[in-house]
Amino acid sequence: MKYAWIELHSRQWPVSLTCQVLGVSPRGYHAREARDVDTERPRRRISNDALLVHIKAVHAESKGEYGWPRVWKKLLAQGIRVSKDRVQRLMKLHGIKAKTKRRFKATTDSNHNLPVAPNLLQRDFSPARPDQAWSTDITYIRTDEGWLYLTVILDLFSRQVVGWSMQPHMRTELVSDALRMVPPPSRSGPDPAQ
16 A cells, blocks of 8 residues: 555655655665566466477478477568577477488499490380380488488289399399399290190
8 A cells, every 4th residue: 555655656755755754765765666566567477288289380390300400490481489499408308400401422423435336226115025125213211220222123024023032232132132023934835834
């Protein structure tokens, strides 16, 4: 009640004088005034669950490319006041991290003086019978343990896989293992058992 009277008459008399007359300390008056200001303007501390939703939204918006520093800056730009340590801790706790960019790995060296095999197929990809023409390719697959190389041999007549091999390297064994898997060619004449 005394503090309210002091505030009401603060323009007429000095606060220190009214505090002295009413027997209260100026320090207590100013502390009460600061508490009133805090209750009028509620604290905007965001909960961890709500902050996590915002973090996931920013991370998804960046297609997983943002780590905690850029997520934190984006949150500040959106008006969400939060410390960078809190953002870093929450992202680490929930396994949210930036995707690492893949380094390009050259798998073909076209700059050589080796002889090039002739093109016997001449772009005729529909042979008349099985085992007449095969096609092959080597591709690479990124795994958690590293690169894995796959070669596949297709029979162009049936479009079925007749041989394949998978290795953690791209040496000669990759192709030779796939060729060893190929069954012997079928006979083109009539079956003598019939």
